[in-house]
Amino acid sequence: MTEKILTKRFEIPGYRGTLDEYEATGGYQAIAKALKEHTPAGLIDLVRRSGLRGRGGAGFPTGVKWGFIPKDPELPKYLVCNADESEPGTFKDRELIMRDPHQLIEGIMLASFAIGCRIAFIYIRGEFVAGARILEQAVTEAAARGLVGKNILGSGFSLDLHVHRGAGAYICGEETALLESLEGKRGLPRLKPPFPATSGLYRKPTVVNNVETLSNIPHIVMRGAEWFSSIGTPKSTGTRIFGVSGHVRRPGIYECPIDVPMRELIFEHAGGMREGRRLKAVIPGGSSVPVLTEQFLDTRMDFESLATAGSMAGSGGVIVMDETTCMVRVGQIVSRFYHHESCGQCTQCREGTAWLHKTLRRIEEGRGRQADLDLLLDICDNMKGKTICPLSDAAAMPIESYLKYFRDEFEQHVVERGCPFGSTHRS
Numbered sequence: 001m002t003e004k005i006l007t008k009r010f011e012i013p014g015y016r017g018t019l020d021e022y023e024a025t026g027g028y029q030a031i032a033k034a035l036k037e038h039t040p041a042g043l044i045d046l047v048r049r050s051g052l053r054g055r056g057g058a059g060f061p062t063g064v065k066w067g068f069i070p071k072d073p074e075l076p077k078y079l080v081c082n083a084d085e086s087e088p089g090t091f092k093d094r095e096l097i098m099r100d101p102h103q104l105i106e107g108i109m110l111a112s113f114a115i116g117c118r119i120a121f122i123y124i125r126g127e128f129v130a131g132a133r134i135l136e137q138a139v140t141e142a143a144a145r146g147l148v149g150k151n152i153l154g155s156g157f158s159l160d161l162h163v164h165r166g167a168g169a170y171i172c173g174e175e176t177a178l179l180e181s182l183e184g185k186r187g188l189p190r191l192k193p194p195f196p197a198t199s200g201l202y203r204k205p206t207v208v209n210n211v212e213t214l215s216n217i218p219h220i221v222m223r224g225a226e227w228f229s230s231i232g233t234p235k236s237t238g239t240r241i242f243g244v245s246g247h248v249r250r251p252g253i254y255e256c257p258i259d260v261p262m263r264e265l266i267f268e269h270a271g272g273m274r275e276g277r278r279l280k281a282v283i284p285g286g287s288s289v290p291v292l293t294e295q296f297l298d299t300r301m302d303f304e305s306l307a308t309a310g311s312m313a314g315s316g317g318v319i320v321m322d323e324t325t326c327m328v329r330v331g332q333i334v335s336r337f338y339h340h341e342s343c344g345q346c347t348q349c350r351e352g353t354a355w356l357h358k359t360l361r362r363i364e365e366g367r368g369r370q371a372d373l374d375l376l377l378d379i380c381d382n383m384k385g386k387t388i389c390p391l392s393d394a395a396a397m398p399i400e401s402y403l404k405y406f407r408d409e410f411e412q413h414v415v416e417r418g419c420p421f422g423s424t425h426r427s
């Protein structure tokens with residue numbers, strides 16, 4: 001069994017993530033060390049050398065992102081922790097928040113010190129009511145001990161940290177929509193450039209990082225860049241918390257080296273297929289990424305290996321489906337989600353998601369036509385690479401992949417005028 005890093009404390013019997021428990025297990029030593037031993041530029045360099053890449057979906061190198069922030073000390077800068085976690089199939093940030101909130105807070109403190117930020121925010125998904133309360137309590141506890149606020153540990157570094165609750169929109173996980181929402185406006189993605197590093201919250205330089213990304217920072221500070229980069233591959237370093245759901249015996253979160261083979265993740269950690277059934281399809285990185293089939297089971301889960309296989313590492317949400325699954329129905333459900341969550345600014349996304357769902361629903365209900373299969377591909381083609389944010393691509397790419405691997409199933413629905421799997425649901 002490989003060493004756990006981010007979820008190590010989850011295994012301590014009775015650990016509830018209080019400040020006392022966190023400190024008793026080595027917590028808040030990284031911020032003390034960084035304030036004594038590192039300059040902000042040195043800390044950015046350490047994170048860059050660790051090779052850490054963002055765990056929110058895009059996999060952008062964290063140290064490089066921090067390095068884009070202007071150095072001008074007069075300029076206000078913000079750090080925003082993205083705790084919106086709304087990607088279907090993804091449920092690892094929630095665990096980090098609920099079970100070790102101070103690990104995240106320490107990561108936020110370190111990132112803020114590195115980029116010269118004095119006011120940081122945690123933007124948390126509105127439905128995570130318990131998680132928001134735990135974070136608010138943890139921030140209050142840290143402030144009472146002088147770990148958040150003015151002149152932290154007598155170093156002269158000060159940081160205010162605010163927990164802000166979202167109102168239940170998937171699009172507010174997209175970083176610029178999140179910033180709009182944090183400013184009190186409707187969560188509509190902004191056109192990029194300018195990127196948040198130069199024009200983010202209140203048009204000031206801003207770093208947006210995912211919960212899991214930031215939770216890694218204390219460990220990198222304590223154990224070094226070389227240690228971190230020795231885990232995984234040269235381009236994908238460290239561990240990843242995979243959330244495995246669907247037709248497996250033991251759904252749950254599993255922290256593994258980022259390059260764990262898919263077969264090991266599903267058949268060893270998650271216990272294999274439920275009721276001994278055959279694996280049919282795996283969505284390896286949340287609902288936005290292309291599906292893979294049994295033939296890819298020996299693919300590793302790092303960014304490059306999954307890209308080579310024709311999919312993406314995305315948010316680390318691994319959805320496993322067995323032979324009883326109707327892929328047309330999967331497409332119908334996934335497209336319904338994106339149709340509902342499209343913010344409507346771009347025609348290709350607003351109309352495309354509606355058409356995808358409408359067409360998939362009629363195929364599923366046995367009212368489809370042979371021409372609908374190519375119509376779906378045509379709609380997808382028109383949705384990609386043309387919009388303000390990547391939601392449109394995220395809605396199109398999975399459907400293309402379902403047709404690539406399971407076209408015969410779509411055709412069967414048309415020919416037999418109904419679902420061969422006996423799917424009776426209507427939505």
Ligand SMILES: Cc1cc2nc3c(=O)[nH]c(=O)nc-3n(C[C@H](O)[C@H](O)[C@H](O)COP(=O)(O)O)c2cc1C
Binds near residue numbers: 084
């Ligand atoms: C539609 C959409 C939804 C997203 N939702 C999330 C989310 O819930 N959490 C998250 O961390 N990143 C999400 N992202 C990615 C963010 O835009 C951003 O890349 C990320 O927060 C950056 O952090 P990282 O560099 O640490 O990964 C989403 C992106 C898109 C396009």
Ligand code: SF4
Binds near residue numbers: 346347349389392
């Ligand atoms: S791609 Fe979709 S979600 Fe993104 S800005 Fe355009 S309409 Fe909104």
